[in-house]
Structures are given as structure tokens and as C-alpha cells.
Amino acid sequence: xxxxxxxxxxxxxxxxxxHVLKDxxxxxxxxxxxVVIGPSGSGKSTLCRAINRLETIESxxxxxxxxxxxxxxxxxxxxxxxxxxxxxxxxxFAHKTILDNVTLGPIKVRKVKKADAEKRAMExxxxxxxxxxxxxxPAQLSGGQQQRVAIARSLAMDPxxxxxxxxxxxxxxxxxxxVLDVMVNLAKEGxxxxxxxxxxxxxxKAANRVVFMADGQIVEENTPEEFFTNPQSDRAKDxxxxxx
Ligand code: ADP
Ligand code: MG
Numbered sequence: 001x002x003x004x005x006x007x008x009x010x011x012x013x014x015x016x017x018x019h020v021l022k023d024x025x026x027x028x029x030x031x032x033x034x035v036v037i038g039p040s041g042s043g044k045s046t047l048c049r050a051i052n053r054l055e056t057i058e059s060x061x062x063x064x065x066x067x068x069x070x071x072x073x074x075x076x077x078x079x080x081x082x083x084x085x086x087x088x089x090x091x092x093f094a095h096k097t098i099l100d101n102v103t104l105g106p107i108k109v110r111k112v113k114k115a116d117a118e119k120r121a122m123e124x125x126x127x128x129x130x131x132x133x134x135x136x137x138p139a140q141l142s143g144g145q146q147q148r149v150a151i152a153r154s155l156a157m158d159p160x161x162x163x164x165x166x167x168x169x170x171x172x173x174x175x176x177x178x179v180l181d182v183m184v185n186l187a188k189e190g191x192x193x194x195x196x197x198x199x200x201x202x203x204x205k206a207a208n209r210v211v212f213m214a215d216g217q218i219v220e221e222n223t224p225e226e227f228f229t230n231p232q233s234d235r236a237k238d239x240x241x242x243x244x
């Protein structure tokens with residue numbers, strides 16, 4: 001593997017009595033694309049949220065590009081800006097235009113000049129195929145278009161790693177591919193990505209590795225080809241039997 005960019009060591013997390021992350025150890029190399037897959041409730045979203053500190057952890061460490069995530073304050077805001085996150089629900093600011101959605105973070109957090117932020121935002125909107133919608137509001141766009149704007153908004157912060165938590169599961173089927181295509185291109189361009197998805201087409205096309213989680217644990221890791229054709233654990237076999 002290339003130099004690790006994201007490193008989780010012995011990470012533990014409970015919600016009350018529920019042990020949601022059980023001693024998670026995971027390294028993601030620069031430019032690596034890791035697909036995280038597993039049954040509902042297995043801790044995939046908690047894992048993503050822990051990586052950018054939307055969720056605290058009880059013990060263990062998470063480092064991004066050699067820096068351990070601080071608890072709070074300015075340093076946290078900076079490190080969080082290095083981690084782009086795209087959720088199932090698009091989470092765009094409803095009362096701001098598409099362009100303003102994309103420029104807000106760079107202007108506020110990265111202190112980029114408005115004109116520069118807008119120029120870069122238009123390039124990113126072009127890249128995800130929604131530049132012609134820049135002056136519209138989120139509700140005027142389709143779900144697939146909104147999710148592509150959400151990706152552009154994350155990219156505008158120049159993140160070191162992008163997290164995607166089931167980015168296509170709220171979309172109508174005909175819009176899934178337009179979002180996955182953007183993600184596949186991003187992967188090809190060398191972005192480091194952690195993607196929670198059950199879209200096997202994406203995993204086969206873009207992932208270097210599949211991480212299978214169940215009950216808060218990483219049960220197995222393999223190349224997409226090996227994982228989908230030759231799962232090792234009974235849990236993975238059972239899970240794949242249900243989704244295939
Ligand atoms: P997944 O994304 O794999 O479906 P999650 O990480 O969302 O799993 O959830 C793992 C477990 O933790 C589930 O049992 C879920 O109900 C529980 N959980 C998630 N968030 C919270 C929370 N804020 N408070 C209590 N329990 C939670
Ligand atoms: Mg989830």
C-alpha cells in the first residue's frame with residue numbers, strides 16, 4: 001500500500017450498552033478507494049462520522065495525514081475541512097443558490113476570496129455537470145443533480161479524503177448512475193475515498209479494497225473481485241446472498 005493517509009487504531013465506541021465500533025483497525029493509503037459494506041446497523045455510518053469527528057470515540061486513535069484528530073477548536077475545524085463528507089440526504093443549504101452552496105465553505109473556512117471561490121466553484125460544477133444550474137436553488141434540482149452539487153461542495157474545500165455514506169440510496173434508480181459516474185471519475189483522478197455503498201458495480205469499477213463490517217467489527221477485507229466471488233466468512237456469504 002502507498003503511504004497511509006487515514007489510520008484508525010484500536011477504535012472503540014459505544015452508544016449506551018451498544019458496542020458499535022469494536023476495536024477497529026484500518027489503514028487507507030493515499031489515492032486508495034475503499035468500499036465499506038455490511039448489514040444495516042453494523043456501524044458503517046458511525047465509522048464515517050468518527051473519521052471527521054461528527055462522533056467522538058472512547059479510545060483508540062484516528063489520524064489523517066499524520067495528524068491525530070483533536071477534540072475541538074480551530075484545529076478540529078481545519079482537520080475536518082480536510083475530510084469531505086457526502087451523505088445519503090444531500091444536506092444542501094435550501095435558501096442558498098447552488099453557487100453559494102459551493103463557495104460558502106471556501107470563503108468562511110479556507111478564507112478564499114469570493115471571486116476566486118466562485119471561479120473554482122464554477123469549474124467544479126462544470127465537472128459534475130450542473131454548471132448551468134448555478135443560480136438555482138436546491139429544490140429546483142433533481143436528487144441526482146443535488147447530490148452532484150454536494151460532491152462539488154465537498155471538493156471545493158480541497159479535501160485530502162472524501163467520505164461517502166450511502167450517497168445513492170435516497171435516489172431514484174435512474175439517477176444513481178449519474179452520481180456514481182462522478183465518483184468513478186474522482187477515483188480515477190486519484191482521490192482517496194471511503195465509500196459506504198452496496199453498489200457492487202461501483203465497487204468493481206473503482207474500489208481497490210472492500211471492507212465488510214458486521215456488528216461493529218471488520219469481519220473481512222479483500223479486493224472487490226475476491227470479496228464478491230469468494231467471500232470467506234459465513235456472515236459475508238449470508239449478506240451477499242441477500243443483496244445479490
Ligand atoms: P450502519 O450505518 O451500518 O447502518 P450505524 O453506524 O448507523 O450503522 O449504527 C450502528 C448502531 O448504532 C445501530 O444499532 C444504531 O441504531 C446505533 N446508533 C447509531 N447512532 C446512534 C446514536 N446517536 N445513539 C444511539 N444509537 C445509535
Ligand atoms: Mg448507515
